[in-house]
Amino acid sequence: MAPDAFRPKYHPAGHDGPLRGAVQELRTGRWLAMRELLASTPDWALWTQRTQVLAAVAAGSDTVRAWRSEEPDSPAAAVMHCRVTVERALRAHREGHHRTQELWHDAWQACRDASQAAPDDPVPWVCLLALARLDAGQRLDEHRVAPPGPMLFPGPWGLLAQADRRDPHNREAYHRMLQFVYARRPGAxxxxxxxxxxxxxSTAPDGSALKVLPLHVRVERYRRDQGQERALDLHWVTDDAARDAEWALRGWFDACPPGRRALPDLSHLAHALWGAQRFTEAARVFEALGPYWTTQPWSYRTRDPGDAVLAEEVFLRARGRCLAVARESGGAV
Structure with a gap:
Protein backbone atom coordinates (compact mmCIF):
# COMPACT_ATOMS: atom_id res chain seq x y z
CA MET A 1 0.00 0.00 0.00
CA ALA A 2 1.32 3.45 -0.88
CA PRO A 3 2.04 5.66 2.15
CA ASP A 4 -0.57 8.24 1.17
CA ALA A 5 -3.22 5.50 0.86
CA PHE A 6 -2.79 4.34 4.45
CA ARG A 7 -5.75 4.92 6.73
CA PRO A 8 -5.62 3.70 10.33
CA LYS A 9 -8.52 1.89 11.93
CA TYR A 10 -9.74 1.71 15.49
CA HIS A 11 -10.87 -1.50 17.16
CA PRO A 12 -11.11 -1.94 20.94
CA ALA A 13 -9.46 -5.38 20.66
CA GLY A 14 -6.53 -4.08 18.64
CA HIS A 15 -4.10 -6.84 17.70
CA ASP A 16 -5.91 -9.48 19.78
CA GLY A 17 -7.51 -11.55 17.03
CA PRO A 18 -9.44 -13.97 19.28
CA LEU A 19 -10.85 -11.02 21.21
CA ARG A 20 -11.96 -9.35 17.98
CA GLY A 21 -13.92 -12.50 17.12
CA ALA A 22 -15.57 -12.63 20.55
CA VAL A 23 -16.49 -8.95 20.31
CA GLN A 24 -18.16 -9.55 16.95
CA GLU A 25 -20.21 -12.41 18.40
CA LEU A 26 -21.08 -10.34 21.44
CA ARG A 27 -22.40 -7.54 19.26
CA THR A 28 -24.92 -9.98 17.79
CA GLY A 29 -26.10 -11.02 21.25
CA ARG A 30 -24.22 -14.32 21.49
CA TRP A 31 -22.13 -15.11 24.56
CA LEU A 32 -20.60 -18.53 23.87
CA ALA A 33 -17.52 -17.08 22.14
CA MET A 34 -16.96 -14.78 25.11
CA ARG A 35 -17.13 -17.70 27.53
CA GLU A 36 -14.77 -19.81 25.43
CA LEU A 37 -12.30 -16.95 25.01
CA LEU A 38 -12.16 -16.25 28.73
CA ALA A 39 -11.78 -19.96 29.51
CA SER A 40 -8.69 -20.04 27.28
CA THR A 41 -7.12 -16.79 28.53
CA PRO A 42 -3.74 -17.75 30.01
CA ASP A 43 -2.98 -15.06 32.58
CA TRP A 44 -4.49 -12.28 34.67
CA ALA A 45 -3.01 -9.41 32.66
CA LEU A 46 -4.67 -10.58 29.44
CA TRP A 47 -7.81 -11.57 31.35
CA THR A 48 -8.11 -8.05 32.74
CA GLN A 49 -7.71 -6.49 29.31
CA ARG A 50 -10.17 -8.84 27.63
CA THR A 51 -12.87 -8.52 30.28
CA GLN A 52 -12.63 -4.73 30.08
CA VAL A 53 -13.14 -4.69 26.31
CA LEU A 54 -15.94 -7.24 26.44
CA ALA A 55 -17.77 -5.33 29.18
CA ALA A 56 -17.67 -2.09 27.21
CA VAL A 57 -19.44 -3.90 24.37
CA ALA A 58 -21.83 -5.89 26.57
CA ALA A 59 -22.95 -2.98 28.75
CA GLY A 60 -25.63 -1.97 26.27
CA SER A 61 -27.29 -5.38 26.16
CA ASP A 62 -28.54 -8.22 28.38
CA THR A 63 -26.09 -10.76 26.96
CA VAL A 64 -24.14 -11.23 30.19
CA ARG A 65 -27.40 -11.62 32.10
CA ALA A 66 -28.36 -14.38 29.67
CA TRP A 67 -25.05 -16.10 30.31
CA ARG A 68 -25.54 -15.92 34.09
CA SER A 69 -29.05 -17.31 33.81
CA GLU A 70 -27.67 -20.31 31.90
CA GLU A 71 -24.61 -20.76 34.16
CA PRO A 72 -25.42 -19.15 37.53
CA ASP A 73 -22.42 -20.76 39.25
CA SER A 74 -19.84 -19.59 36.70
CA PRO A 75 -17.13 -17.40 38.31
CA ALA A 76 -16.34 -15.91 34.88
CA ALA A 77 -19.97 -14.91 34.40
CA ALA A 78 -19.98 -13.31 37.87
CA VAL A 79 -16.87 -11.31 36.97
CA MET A 80 -18.38 -10.19 33.68
CA HIS A 81 -21.57 -9.16 35.49
CA CYS A 82 -19.37 -7.10 37.82
CA ARG A 83 -17.64 -5.56 34.81
CA VAL A 84 -20.90 -4.65 33.07
CA THR A 85 -22.54 -3.10 36.14
CA VAL A 86 -19.46 -0.98 36.78
CA GLU A 87 -19.36 0.18 33.16
CA ARG A 88 -23.01 1.22 33.39
CA ALA A 89 -22.44 3.11 36.63
CA LEU A 90 -19.48 4.99 35.16
CA ARG A 91 -21.44 5.90 32.04
CA ALA A 92 -24.34 7.16 34.17
CA HIS A 93 -21.90 9.27 36.18
CA ARG A 94 -20.40 10.82 33.04
CA GLU A 95 -23.86 11.63 31.71
CA GLY A 96 -25.15 13.02 35.02
CA HIS A 97 -27.92 10.43 35.08
CA HIS A 98 -30.31 10.51 38.04
CA ARG A 99 -29.80 6.76 38.65
CA THR A 100 -26.05 7.07 39.18
CA GLN A 101 -26.24 6.49 42.94
CA GLU A 102 -28.41 3.39 42.52
CA LEU A 103 -26.20 1.97 39.78
CA TRP A 104 -23.10 2.70 41.88
CA HIS A 105 -24.53 0.71 44.78
CA ASP A 106 -25.49 -2.20 42.48
CA ALA A 107 -22.02 -2.20 40.92
CA TRP A 108 -20.30 -2.11 44.31
CA GLN A 109 -22.30 -5.14 45.45
CA ALA A 110 -21.58 -6.97 42.19
CA CYS A 111 -17.86 -6.39 42.74
CA ARG A 112 -18.04 -7.81 46.25
CA ASP A 113 -20.00 -10.83 45.02
CA ALA A 114 -17.50 -11.42 42.21
CA SER A 115 -14.57 -11.21 44.63
CA GLN A 116 -16.12 -14.08 46.58
CA ALA A 117 -16.99 -16.12 43.49
CA ALA A 118 -13.47 -15.63 42.04
CA PRO A 119 -11.17 -14.93 45.02
CA ASP A 120 -7.94 -15.07 42.99
CA ASP A 121 -9.18 -12.72 40.29
CA PRO A 122 -7.86 -9.11 40.31
CA VAL A 123 -10.74 -7.76 38.22
CA PRO A 124 -13.32 -7.27 41.03
CA TRP A 125 -10.74 -5.15 42.85
CA VAL A 126 -9.87 -3.26 39.67
CA CYS A 127 -13.59 -2.56 39.28
CA LEU A 128 -13.84 -1.28 42.85
CA LEU A 129 -10.96 1.05 42.02
CA ALA A 130 -12.90 2.25 38.98
CA LEU A 131 -15.90 3.05 41.18
CA ALA A 132 -13.73 4.97 43.64
CA ARG A 133 -13.69 7.99 41.34
CA LEU A 134 -17.44 8.38 41.92
CA ASP A 135 -16.69 9.11 45.59
CA ALA A 136 -15.21 12.52 44.88
CA GLY A 137 -15.45 13.56 48.54
CA GLN A 138 -13.71 10.37 49.70
CA ARG A 139 -16.54 9.66 52.12
CA LEU A 140 -15.90 5.91 52.23
CA ASP A 141 -13.13 4.76 54.57
CA GLU A 142 -11.64 2.49 51.89
CA HIS A 143 -11.02 5.58 49.74
CA ARG A 144 -9.05 7.41 52.47
CA VAL A 145 -6.29 4.91 53.25
CA ALA A 146 -2.83 6.30 54.05
CA PRO A 147 -0.43 6.17 51.05
CA PRO A 148 2.45 3.69 50.79
CA GLY A 149 5.09 6.35 50.26
CA PRO A 150 5.93 10.07 50.57
CA MET A 151 4.57 12.64 48.12
CA LEU A 152 1.47 10.49 47.59
CA PHE A 153 -2.13 11.08 48.69
CA PRO A 154 -4.76 9.32 50.85
CA GLY A 155 -6.84 7.10 48.61
CA PRO A 156 -8.04 3.57 47.80
CA TRP A 157 -4.62 2.06 48.37
CA GLY A 158 -6.10 -1.03 50.00
CA LEU A 159 -8.05 -1.79 46.82
CA LEU A 160 -4.93 -1.31 44.73
CA ALA A 161 -3.03 -3.62 47.07
CA GLN A 162 -5.69 -6.31 46.64
CA ALA A 163 -5.40 -6.10 42.85
CA ASP A 164 -1.61 -5.99 43.09
CA ARG A 165 -1.58 -9.11 45.27
CA ARG A 166 -3.39 -11.05 42.56
CA ASP A 167 -1.66 -9.54 39.51
CA PRO A 168 1.37 -7.40 40.39
CA HIS A 169 1.55 -4.10 38.48
CA ASN A 170 -1.81 -4.68 36.79
CA ARG A 171 -2.05 -2.02 34.10
CA GLU A 172 -5.72 -1.18 34.47
CA ALA A 173 -5.57 -1.08 38.28
CA TYR A 174 -2.91 1.62 38.22
CA HIS A 175 -4.71 3.58 35.51
CA ARG A 176 -7.91 3.43 37.58
CA MET A 177 -5.98 4.88 40.50
CA LEU A 178 -4.77 7.67 38.22
CA GLN A 179 -8.38 8.43 37.28
CA PHE A 180 -9.17 8.62 40.99
CA VAL A 181 -6.43 11.24 41.36
CA TYR A 182 -7.98 13.38 38.62
CA ALA A 183 -11.47 13.07 40.16
CA ARG A 184 -10.23 13.67 43.72
CA ARG A 185 -9.56 17.36 43.14
CA PRO A 186 -10.95 18.31 39.73
CA GLY A 187 -9.10 21.21 38.15
CA ALA A 188 -6.34 21.12 40.72
CA SER A 202 9.85 3.54 39.16
CA THR A 203 8.57 0.58 41.18
CA ALA A 204 7.49 -1.47 38.15
CA PRO A 205 9.79 -4.04 36.51
CA ASP A 206 11.09 -3.74 32.96
CA GLY A 207 8.44 -4.72 30.47
CA SER A 208 5.62 -3.31 32.60
CA ALA A 209 3.14 -0.95 30.97
CA LEU A 210 3.43 1.24 34.06
CA LYS A 211 6.66 2.58 32.56
CA VAL A 212 4.37 4.47 30.14
CA LEU A 213 2.19 5.99 32.88
CA PRO A 214 4.17 9.28 33.07
CA LEU A 215 3.44 9.84 29.36
CA HIS A 216 -0.30 9.60 30.02
CA VAL A 217 0.02 12.22 32.77
CA ARG A 218 2.13 14.43 30.52
CA VAL A 219 -0.62 14.38 27.90
CA GLU A 220 -3.17 15.36 30.54
CA ARG A 221 -0.95 18.29 31.56
CA TYR A 222 -0.72 19.29 27.90
CA ARG A 223 -4.50 19.09 27.53
CA ARG A 224 -5.15 21.28 30.57
CA ASP A 225 -2.65 23.88 29.38
CA GLN A 226 -4.34 24.19 25.98
CA GLY A 227 -4.34 27.74 24.66
CA GLN A 228 -0.71 28.68 25.24
CA GLU A 229 0.31 27.40 21.85
CA ARG A 230 3.88 28.66 21.72
CA ALA A 231 4.63 27.11 25.10
CA LEU A 232 2.90 23.91 24.05
CA ASP A 233 5.17 23.57 21.03
CA LEU A 234 8.09 23.31 23.45
CA HIS A 235 6.32 20.95 25.84
CA TRP A 236 7.56 17.74 24.23
CA VAL A 237 11.21 18.65 23.60
CA THR A 238 12.17 19.48 27.17
CA ASP A 239 14.70 17.28 28.92
CA ASP A 240 12.01 15.92 31.23
CA ALA A 241 9.69 15.00 28.35
CA ALA A 242 12.49 13.35 26.39
CA ARG A 243 13.56 11.42 29.48
CA ASP A 244 10.04 10.12 30.07
CA ALA A 245 9.82 8.99 26.45
CA GLU A 246 13.21 7.29 26.58
CA TRP A 247 12.30 5.59 29.85
CA ALA A 248 9.11 4.17 28.33
CA LEU A 249 10.88 3.12 25.13
CA ARG A 250 13.67 1.20 26.87
CA GLY A 251 11.82 0.08 29.99
CA TRP A 252 8.58 -0.98 28.32
CA PHE A 253 8.58 -1.13 24.51
CA ASP A 254 11.95 -2.88 24.16
CA ALA A 255 11.22 -5.28 27.04
CA CYS A 256 7.56 -6.15 26.45
CA PRO A 257 6.41 -8.98 24.13
CA PRO A 258 4.74 -7.43 21.05
CA GLY A 259 1.44 -9.19 21.68
CA ARG A 260 1.10 -7.59 25.12
CA ARG A 261 1.44 -3.93 24.17
CA ALA A 262 -1.83 -2.04 24.62
CA LEU A 263 -2.80 0.33 21.81
CA PRO A 264 -3.17 3.40 24.10
CA ASP A 265 0.37 2.89 25.40
CA LEU A 266 1.78 2.49 21.89
CA SER A 267 -0.03 5.65 20.80
CA HIS A 268 1.24 7.67 23.75
CA LEU A 269 4.81 6.49 23.21
CA ALA A 270 4.75 7.19 19.48
CA HIS A 271 3.31 10.63 20.20
CA ALA A 272 5.94 11.42 22.85
CA LEU A 273 8.87 10.32 20.69
CA TRP A 274 7.54 12.26 17.71
CA GLY A 275 7.07 15.34 19.90
CA ALA A 276 10.63 14.96 21.20
CA GLN A 277 11.84 14.77 17.58
CA ARG A 278 13.07 11.22 18.10
CA PHE A 279 11.69 10.27 14.70
CA THR A 280 13.62 7.06 14.09
CA GLU A 281 12.65 5.60 17.45
CA ALA A 282 9.06 6.76 16.95
CA ALA A 283 8.98 4.95 13.59
CA ARG A 284 9.52 1.64 15.40
CA VAL A 285 6.49 2.32 17.56
CA PHE A 286 4.34 3.35 14.60
CA GLU A 287 5.29 0.09 12.93
CA ALA A 288 4.24 -1.79 16.06
CA LEU A 289 0.85 -0.06 15.91
CA GLY A 290 0.37 -1.59 12.48
CA PRO A 291 -3.03 -0.73 11.01
CA TYR A 292 -4.47 0.48 14.33
CA TRP A 293 -4.61 3.77 16.17
CA THR A 294 -6.38 5.57 19.02
CA THR A 295 -7.72 9.11 18.80
CA GLN A 296 -5.95 10.13 22.00
CA PRO A 297 -3.45 11.69 22.44
CA TRP A 298 -3.50 12.94 18.84
CA SER A 299 -6.82 14.74 19.33
CA TYR A 300 -5.21 17.07 21.85
CA ARG A 301 -2.96 18.43 19.12
CA THR A 302 -6.00 19.88 17.34
CA ARG A 303 -8.16 22.91 17.99
CA ASP A 304 -11.16 20.60 18.45
CA PRO A 305 -10.27 17.53 20.56
CA GLY A 306 -13.66 16.02 19.73
CA ASP A 307 -12.97 15.93 15.99
CA ALA A 308 -11.63 12.46 15.10
CA VAL A 309 -10.91 13.52 11.53
CA LEU A 310 -8.53 16.25 12.65
CA ALA A 311 -6.91 13.84 15.10
CA GLU A 312 -6.36 11.32 12.30
CA GLU A 313 -4.70 14.00 10.19
CA VAL A 314 -2.23 14.73 13.00
CA PHE A 315 -1.56 11.01 13.45
CA LEU A 316 -0.93 10.51 9.73
CA ARG A 317 1.41 13.51 9.52
CA ALA A 318 3.40 12.29 12.51
CA ARG A 319 3.53 8.73 11.22
CA GLY A 320 4.53 9.79 7.73
CA ARG A 321 7.30 12.06 9.01
CA CYS A 322 8.77 9.42 11.31
CA LEU A 323 8.68 6.61 8.75
CA ALA A 324 10.26 8.85 6.11
CA VAL A 325 13.11 9.86 8.43
CA ALA A 326 13.69 6.23 9.37
CA ARG A 327 13.87 5.20 5.72
CA GLU A 328 16.28 8.00 4.88
CA SER A 329 18.53 7.04 7.77
CA GLY A 330 18.51 3.38 6.80
CA GLY A 331 16.38 2.34 9.76
CA ALA A 332 14.56 -0.96 9.73
CA VAL A 333 11.08 0.25 8.75
Whole structure:
Protein backbone atom coordinates (compact mmCIF):
# COMPACT_ATOMS: atom_id res chain seq x y z
CA MET A 1 0.00 0.00 0.00
CA ALA A 2 1.32 3.45 -0.88
CA PRO A 3 2.04 5.66 2.15
CA ASP A 4 -0.57 8.24 1.17
CA ALA A 5 -3.22 5.50 0.86
CA PHE A 6 -2.79 4.34 4.45
CA ARG A 7 -5.75 4.92 6.73
CA PRO A 8 -5.62 3.70 10.33
CA LYS A 9 -8.52 1.89 11.93
CA TYR A 10 -9.74 1.71 15.49
CA HIS A 11 -10.87 -1.50 17.16
CA PRO A 12 -11.11 -1.94 20.94
CA ALA A 13 -9.46 -5.38 20.66
CA GLY A 14 -6.53 -4.08 18.64
CA HIS A 15 -4.10 -6.84 17.70
CA ASP A 16 -5.91 -9.48 19.78
CA GLY A 17 -7.51 -11.55 17.03
CA PRO A 18 -9.44 -13.97 19.28
CA LEU A 19 -10.85 -11.02 21.21
CA ARG A 20 -11.96 -9.35 17.98
CA GLY A 21 -13.92 -12.50 17.12
CA ALA A 22 -15.57 -12.63 20.55
CA VAL A 23 -16.49 -8.95 20.31
CA GLN A 24 -18.16 -9.55 16.95
CA GLU A 25 -20.21 -12.41 18.40
CA LEU A 26 -21.08 -10.34 21.44
CA ARG A 27 -22.40 -7.54 19.26
CA THR A 28 -24.92 -9.98 17.79
CA GLY A 29 -26.10 -11.02 21.25
CA ARG A 30 -24.22 -14.32 21.49
CA TRP A 31 -22.13 -15.11 24.56
CA LEU A 32 -20.60 -18.53 23.87
CA ALA A 33 -17.52 -17.08 22.14
CA MET A 34 -16.96 -14.78 25.11
CA ARG A 35 -17.13 -17.70 27.53
CA GLU A 36 -14.77 -19.81 25.43
CA LEU A 37 -12.30 -16.95 25.01
CA LEU A 38 -12.16 -16.25 28.73
CA ALA A 39 -11.78 -19.96 29.51
CA SER A 40 -8.69 -20.04 27.28
CA THR A 41 -7.12 -16.79 28.53
CA PRO A 42 -3.74 -17.75 30.01
CA ASP A 43 -2.98 -15.06 32.58
CA TRP A 44 -4.49 -12.28 34.67
CA ALA A 45 -3.01 -9.41 32.66
CA LEU A 46 -4.67 -10.58 29.44
CA TRP A 47 -7.81 -11.57 31.35
CA THR A 48 -8.11 -8.05 32.74
CA GLN A 49 -7.71 -6.49 29.31
CA ARG A 50 -10.17 -8.84 27.63
CA THR A 51 -12.87 -8.52 30.28
CA GLN A 52 -12.63 -4.73 30.08
CA VAL A 53 -13.14 -4.69 26.31
CA LEU A 54 -15.94 -7.24 26.44
CA ALA A 55 -17.77 -5.33 29.18
CA ALA A 56 -17.67 -2.09 27.21
CA VAL A 57 -19.44 -3.90 24.37
CA ALA A 58 -21.83 -5.89 26.57
CA ALA A 59 -22.95 -2.98 28.75
CA GLY A 60 -25.63 -1.97 26.27
CA SER A 61 -27.29 -5.38 26.16
CA ASP A 62 -28.54 -8.22 28.38
CA THR A 63 -26.09 -10.76 26.96
CA VAL A 64 -24.14 -11.23 30.19
CA ARG A 65 -27.40 -11.62 32.10
CA ALA A 66 -28.36 -14.38 29.67
CA TRP A 67 -25.05 -16.10 30.31
CA ARG A 68 -25.54 -15.92 34.09
CA SER A 69 -29.05 -17.31 33.81
CA GLU A 70 -27.67 -20.31 31.90
CA GLU A 71 -24.61 -20.76 34.16
CA PRO A 72 -25.42 -19.15 37.53
CA ASP A 73 -22.42 -20.76 39.25
CA SER A 74 -19.84 -19.59 36.70
CA PRO A 75 -17.13 -17.40 38.31
CA ALA A 76 -16.34 -15.91 34.88
CA ALA A 77 -19.97 -14.91 34.40
CA ALA A 78 -19.98 -13.31 37.87
CA VAL A 79 -16.87 -11.31 36.97
CA MET A 80 -18.38 -10.19 33.68
CA HIS A 81 -21.57 -9.16 35.49
CA CYS A 82 -19.37 -7.10 37.82
CA ARG A 83 -17.64 -5.56 34.81
CA VAL A 84 -20.90 -4.65 33.07
CA THR A 85 -22.54 -3.10 36.14
CA VAL A 86 -19.46 -0.98 36.78
CA GLU A 87 -19.36 0.18 33.16
CA ARG A 88 -23.01 1.22 33.39
CA ALA A 89 -22.44 3.11 36.63
CA LEU A 90 -19.48 4.99 35.16
CA ARG A 91 -21.44 5.90 32.04
CA ALA A 92 -24.34 7.16 34.17
CA HIS A 93 -21.90 9.27 36.18
CA ARG A 94 -20.40 10.82 33.04
CA GLU A 95 -23.86 11.63 31.71
CA GLY A 96 -25.15 13.02 35.02
CA HIS A 97 -27.92 10.43 35.08
CA HIS A 98 -30.31 10.51 38.04
CA ARG A 99 -29.80 6.76 38.65
CA THR A 100 -26.05 7.07 39.18
CA GLN A 101 -26.24 6.49 42.94
CA GLU A 102 -28.41 3.39 42.52
CA LEU A 103 -26.20 1.97 39.78
CA TRP A 104 -23.10 2.70 41.88
CA HIS A 105 -24.53 0.71 44.78
CA ASP A 106 -25.49 -2.20 42.48
CA ALA A 107 -22.02 -2.20 40.92
CA TRP A 108 -20.30 -2.11 44.31
CA GLN A 109 -22.30 -5.14 45.45
CA ALA A 110 -21.58 -6.97 42.19
CA CYS A 111 -17.86 -6.39 42.74
CA ARG A 112 -18.04 -7.81 46.25
CA ASP A 113 -20.00 -10.83 45.02
CA ALA A 114 -17.50 -11.42 42.21
CA SER A 115 -14.57 -11.21 44.63
CA GLN A 116 -16.12 -14.08 46.58
CA ALA A 117 -16.99 -16.12 43.49
CA ALA A 118 -13.47 -15.63 42.04
CA PRO A 119 -11.17 -14.93 45.02
CA ASP A 120 -7.94 -15.07 42.99
CA ASP A 121 -9.18 -12.72 40.29
CA PRO A 122 -7.86 -9.11 40.31
CA VAL A 123 -10.74 -7.76 38.22
CA PRO A 124 -13.32 -7.27 41.03
CA TRP A 125 -10.74 -5.15 42.85
CA VAL A 126 -9.87 -3.26 39.67
CA CYS A 127 -13.59 -2.56 39.28
CA LEU A 128 -13.84 -1.28 42.85
CA LEU A 129 -10.96 1.05 42.02
CA ALA A 130 -12.90 2.25 38.98
CA LEU A 131 -15.90 3.05 41.18
CA ALA A 132 -13.73 4.97 43.64
CA ARG A 133 -13.69 7.99 41.34
CA LEU A 134 -17.44 8.38 41.92
CA ASP A 135 -16.69 9.11 45.59
CA ALA A 136 -15.21 12.52 44.88
CA GLY A 137 -15.45 13.56 48.54
CA GLN A 138 -13.71 10.37 49.70
CA ARG A 139 -16.54 9.66 52.12
CA LEU A 140 -15.90 5.91 52.23
CA ASP A 141 -13.13 4.76 54.57
CA GLU A 142 -11.64 2.49 51.89
CA HIS A 143 -11.02 5.58 49.74
CA ARG A 144 -9.05 7.41 52.47
CA VAL A 145 -6.29 4.91 53.25
CA ALA A 146 -2.83 6.30 54.05
CA PRO A 147 -0.43 6.17 51.05
CA PRO A 148 2.45 3.69 50.79
CA GLY A 149 5.09 6.35 50.26
CA PRO A 150 5.93 10.07 50.57
CA MET A 151 4.57 12.64 48.12
CA LEU A 152 1.47 10.49 47.59
CA PHE A 153 -2.13 11.08 48.69
CA PRO A 154 -4.76 9.32 50.85
CA GLY A 155 -6.84 7.10 48.61
CA PRO A 156 -8.04 3.57 47.80
CA TRP A 157 -4.62 2.06 48.37
CA GLY A 158 -6.10 -1.03 50.00
CA LEU A 159 -8.05 -1.79 46.82
CA LEU A 160 -4.93 -1.31 44.73
CA ALA A 161 -3.03 -3.62 47.07
CA GLN A 162 -5.69 -6.31 46.64
CA ALA A 163 -5.40 -6.10 42.85
CA ASP A 164 -1.61 -5.99 43.09
CA ARG A 165 -1.58 -9.11 45.27
CA ARG A 166 -3.39 -11.05 42.56
CA ASP A 167 -1.66 -9.54 39.51
CA PRO A 168 1.37 -7.40 40.39
CA HIS A 169 1.55 -4.10 38.48
CA ASN A 170 -1.81 -4.68 36.79
CA ARG A 171 -2.05 -2.02 34.10
CA GLU A 172 -5.72 -1.18 34.47
CA ALA A 173 -5.57 -1.08 38.28
CA TYR A 174 -2.91 1.62 38.22
CA HIS A 175 -4.71 3.58 35.51
CA ARG A 176 -7.91 3.43 37.58
CA MET A 177 -5.98 4.88 40.50
CA LEU A 178 -4.77 7.67 38.22
CA GLN A 179 -8.38 8.43 37.28
CA PHE A 180 -9.17 8.62 40.99
CA VAL A 181 -6.43 11.24 41.36
CA TYR A 182 -7.98 13.38 38.62
CA ALA A 183 -11.47 13.07 40.16
CA ARG A 184 -10.23 13.67 43.72
CA ARG A 185 -9.56 17.36 43.14
CA PRO A 186 -10.95 18.31 39.73
CA GLY A 187 -9.10 21.21 38.15
CA ALA A 188 -6.34 21.12 40.72
CA UNK A 189 -2.68 21.17 39.86
CA UNK A 190 -1.44 17.85 38.55
CA UNK A 191 1.47 17.47 40.96
CA UNK A 192 -0.25 14.56 42.72
CA UNK A 193 -0.72 12.75 39.42
CA UNK A 194 2.89 13.41 38.41
CA UNK A 195 4.21 12.08 41.71
CA UNK A 196 1.96 9.05 41.53
CA UNK A 197 2.93 8.18 37.95
CA UNK A 198 6.63 8.53 38.66
CA UNK A 199 6.27 6.37 41.77
CA UNK A 200 4.35 3.66 39.90
CA UNK A 201 6.76 3.64 36.96
CA SER A 202 9.85 3.54 39.16
CA THR A 203 8.57 0.58 41.18
CA ALA A 204 7.49 -1.47 38.15
CA PRO A 205 9.79 -4.04 36.51
CA ASP A 206 11.09 -3.74 32.96
CA GLY A 207 8.44 -4.72 30.47
CA SER A 208 5.62 -3.31 32.60
CA ALA A 209 3.14 -0.95 30.97
CA LEU A 210 3.43 1.24 34.06
CA LYS A 211 6.66 2.58 32.56
CA VAL A 212 4.37 4.47 30.14
CA LEU A 213 2.19 5.99 32.88
CA PRO A 214 4.17 9.28 33.07
CA LEU A 215 3.44 9.84 29.36
CA HIS A 216 -0.30 9.60 30.02
CA VAL A 217 0.02 12.22 32.77
CA ARG A 218 2.13 14.43 30.52
CA VAL A 219 -0.62 14.38 27.90
CA GLU A 220 -3.17 15.36 30.54
CA ARG A 221 -0.95 18.29 31.56
CA TYR A 222 -0.72 19.29 27.90
CA ARG A 223 -4.50 19.09 27.53
CA ARG A 224 -5.15 21.28 30.57
CA ASP A 225 -2.65 23.88 29.38
CA GLN A 226 -4.34 24.19 25.98
CA GLY A 227 -4.34 27.74 24.66
CA GLN A 228 -0.71 28.68 25.24
CA GLU A 229 0.31 27.40 21.85
CA ARG A 230 3.88 28.66 21.72
CA ALA A 231 4.63 27.11 25.10
CA LEU A 232 2.90 23.91 24.05
CA ASP A 233 5.17 23.57 21.03
CA LEU A 234 8.09 23.31 23.45
CA HIS A 235 6.32 20.95 25.84
CA TRP A 236 7.56 17.74 24.23
CA VAL A 237 11.21 18.65 23.60
CA THR A 238 12.17 19.48 27.17
CA ASP A 239 14.70 17.28 28.92
CA ASP A 240 12.01 15.92 31.23
CA ALA A 241 9.69 15.00 28.35
CA ALA A 242 12.49 13.35 26.39
CA ARG A 243 13.56 11.42 29.48
CA ASP A 244 10.04 10.12 30.07
CA ALA A 245 9.82 8.99 26.45
CA GLU A 246 13.21 7.29 26.58
CA TRP A 247 12.30 5.59 29.85
CA ALA A 248 9.11 4.17 28.33
CA LEU A 249 10.88 3.12 25.13
CA ARG A 250 13.67 1.20 26.87
CA GLY A 251 11.82 0.08 29.99
CA TRP A 252 8.58 -0.98 28.32
CA PHE A 253 8.58 -1.13 24.51
CA ASP A 254 11.95 -2.88 24.16
CA ALA A 255 11.22 -5.28 27.04
CA CYS A 256 7.56 -6.15 26.45
CA PRO A 257 6.41 -8.98 24.13
CA PRO A 258 4.74 -7.43 21.05
CA GLY A 259 1.44 -9.19 21.68
CA ARG A 260 1.10 -7.59 25.12
CA ARG A 261 1.44 -3.93 24.17
CA ALA A 262 -1.83 -2.04 24.62
CA LEU A 263 -2.80 0.33 21.81
CA PRO A 264 -3.17 3.40 24.10
CA ASP A 265 0.37 2.89 25.40
CA LEU A 266 1.78 2.49 21.89
CA SER A 267 -0.03 5.65 20.80
CA HIS A 268 1.24 7.67 23.75
CA LEU A 269 4.81 6.49 23.21
CA ALA A 270 4.75 7.19 19.48
CA HIS A 271 3.31 10.63 20.20
CA ALA A 272 5.94 11.42 22.85
CA LEU A 273 8.87 10.32 20.69
CA TRP A 274 7.54 12.26 17.71
CA GLY A 275 7.07 15.34 19.90
CA ALA A 276 10.63 14.96 21.20
CA GLN A 277 11.84 14.77 17.58
CA ARG A 278 13.07 11.22 18.10
CA PHE A 279 11.69 10.27 14.70
CA THR A 280 13.62 7.06 14.09
CA GLU A 281 12.65 5.60 17.45
CA ALA A 282 9.06 6.76 16.95
CA ALA A 283 8.98 4.95 13.59
CA ARG A 284 9.52 1.64 15.40
CA VAL A 285 6.49 2.32 17.56
CA PHE A 286 4.34 3.35 14.60
CA GLU A 287 5.29 0.09 12.93
CA ALA A 288 4.24 -1.79 16.06
CA LEU A 289 0.85 -0.06 15.91
CA GLY A 290 0.37 -1.59 12.48
CA PRO A 291 -3.03 -0.73 11.01
CA TYR A 292 -4.47 0.48 14.33
CA TRP A 293 -4.61 3.77 16.17
CA THR A 294 -6.38 5.57 19.02
CA THR A 295 -7.72 9.11 18.80
CA GLN A 296 -5.95 10.13 22.00
CA PRO A 297 -3.45 11.69 22.44
CA TRP A 298 -3.50 12.94 18.84
CA SER A 299 -6.82 14.74 19.33
CA TYR A 300 -5.21 17.07 21.85
CA ARG A 301 -2.96 18.43 19.12
CA THR A 302 -6.00 19.88 17.34
CA ARG A 303 -8.16 22.91 17.99
CA ASP A 304 -11.16 20.60 18.45
CA PRO A 305 -10.27 17.53 20.56
CA GLY A 306 -13.66 16.02 19.73
CA ASP A 307 -12.97 15.93 15.99
CA ALA A 308 -11.63 12.46 15.10
CA VAL A 309 -10.91 13.52 11.53
CA LEU A 310 -8.53 16.25 12.65
CA ALA A 311 -6.91 13.84 15.10
CA GLU A 312 -6.36 11.32 12.30
CA GLU A 313 -4.70 14.00 10.19
CA VAL A 314 -2.23 14.73 13.00
CA PHE A 315 -1.56 11.01 13.45
CA LEU A 316 -0.93 10.51 9.73
CA ARG A 317 1.41 13.51 9.52
CA ALA A 318 3.40 12.29 12.51
CA ARG A 319 3.53 8.73 11.22
CA GLY A 320 4.53 9.79 7.73
CA ARG A 321 7.30 12.06 9.01
CA CYS A 322 8.77 9.42 11.31
CA LEU A 323 8.68 6.61 8.75
CA ALA A 324 10.26 8.85 6.11
CA VAL A 325 13.11 9.86 8.43
CA ALA A 326 13.69 6.23 9.37
CA ARG A 327 13.87 5.20 5.72
CA GLU A 328 16.28 8.00 4.88
CA SER A 329 18.53 7.04 7.77
CA GLY A 330 18.51 3.38 6.80
CA GLY A 331 16.38 2.34 9.76
CA ALA A 332 14.56 -0.96 9.73
CA VAL A 333 11.08 0.25 8.75
Missing amino acids: HLSEAVNYAQWAA
